Amino acid sequence: xxxxxxxxxxxxxxxxxxxxxxxxxxxxxxxxxxxxxxxxxxxxxxxxxxxxxxxxxxxxxxxxxxxxxxxxxxxxxxxxxxxxxxxxxxxxxxxxxxxxxxxxxxxxxxxxxxx
Amino acid sequence: xxxxxxxxxxxxxxxxxxxxxxxxxxxxxxxxxxxxxxxxxxxxxxxxxxxxxxxxxxxxxxxxxxxxxxxxxxxxxxxxxxxxxxxxxxxxxxxxxxxxxxxxxxxxxxxxxxxxxx
Numbered sequence: 001x002x003x004x005x006x007x008x009x010x011x012x013x014x015x016x017x018x019x020x021x022x023x024x025x026x027x028x029x030x031x032x033x034x035x036x037x038x039x040x041x042x043x044x045x046x047x048x049x050x051x052x053x054x055x056x057x058x059x060x061x062x063x064x065x066x067x068x069x070x071x072x073x074x075x076x077x078x079x080x081x082x083x084x085x086x087x088x089x090x091x092x093x094x095x096x097x098x099x100x101x102x103x104x105x106x107x108x109x110x111x112x113x114x115x
Numbered sequence: 116x117x118x119x120x121x122x123x124x125x126x127x128x129x130x131x132x133x134x135x136x137x138x139x140x141x142x143x144x145x146x147x148x149x150x151x152x153x154x155x156x157x158x159x160x161x162x163x164x165x166x167x168x169x170x171x172x173x174x175x176x177x178x179x180x181x182x183x184x185x186x187x188x189x190x191x192x193x194x195x196x197x198x199x200x201x202x203x204x205x206x207x208x209x210x211x212x213x214x215x216x217x218x219x220x221x222x223x224x225x226x227x228x229x230x231x232x233x
Contacts, residue, residue, distance in 0.1 A: 002158060033220060042119070042204065042225040043159070056220050090158055094219060103149055104221055106158030 003027065006091050006107035014115055018079040021110045025072055025093030031055070032074040033104060034066055037088040049074055081114045088112075118142045119207055121224035129232050134192040136227050138205030141186065145207040149221065150179060150190045153202045162203075163190070195231045202226045 003026035013019055025032050030051045035043040045058035049068035060066075063081075068074040078085060088111050092104035120139045128134045136150075146167045151159035165172040165179045165188070172179050178191045192199055206221040 002160070004158070006158075031219065035223075042117075042121075042223040043206075043221075045220050045222065048220050058220065092158075103161040103164060104219075105161065106151075108156065108158045 002105040002107060004091060004093050004105055004107035006110050008110060009108070010111050010113075012113045012115065013081060015081055015083060017081050017114075018077065019081065019112065021076040021078070021089050021091075021112075023074045023076070023091030023093075023107060025074070025091075026095075026105055029093035029095045029105070030072065031094045032068055032072070033092040033094075034074070034076050035090045035092065037090065037109075039087075043090060046076070078112070083114050086112055086114045116141075117225070118145075119205055119222050119224040121205055121227050123227050124225070125228040125230070127230045127232055128195050130197060131194045134190075134195045134199065134229055134231070136190040136192075136203050136205075136229065138188045138190075138224055139186055140188075140207055142207070142222075143186070144209050145222075147208050148179070148181060148188050149206045150177075151204040151206060151223075153204060153226070159204055197231050197233055200229060200231045202228050
């Protein structure tokens with residue numbers, strides 16, 4: 001158990017709809033990352049938050065947005081959904097200390113199916 | 116632009132033998148490299164890492180080798196066990212943060228599916 005919790009595990013919705021994915025990081029971790037894994041692809045970085053502030057942005061579509069709340073949990077909002085948004089969405093957390101690298105710890109993901 | 120490449124989508128190895136998974140990268144700014152293991156219906160799990168100041172890091176049955184001049188790293192698993200059957204992802208980032216937390220984000224390869232044959 002990585003300590004990172006993602007809900008829901010599965011989500012099935014129709015095109016044009018909006019969904020919210022939720023992530024609770026490991027206790028003490030300040031950074032949250034969102035990744036997307038499409039079929040047979042690697043994990044594509046979407047966005048990172050650190051202690052409530054956006055820190056880095058990857059190839060995140062304008063239809064997608066995220067935020068990190070004061071209790072450090074994070075939500076990824078996906079709107080105007082398209083068939084191509086069907087994927088596994090992973091959240092990861094870490095606690096950067098500035099003294100070196102710390103690996104990211106991943107949740108079990110949310111599988112989104114857009115029909 | 117795939118900055119981290121795993122050119123072998125799959126690999127099958129006999130139980131007890133050595134498994135060697137390979138990874139190439141193109142971004143010379145990458146300074147820290149990690150291997151993750153992923154079982155179906157689970158998230159990736161951190162396995163082992165190596166900093167660019169080293170060329171080898173060992174943890175039990177797992178050893179990662181880094182060849183910076185060739186921009187190549189490999190993961191050796193000896194001896195291979197059935198429980199090692201999983202998808203293995205290579206990942207990299209730009210190293211120590213020096214206050215720039217954007218360097219933490221990992222760039223992943225597309226993964227290699229390892230199957231250990233009993």
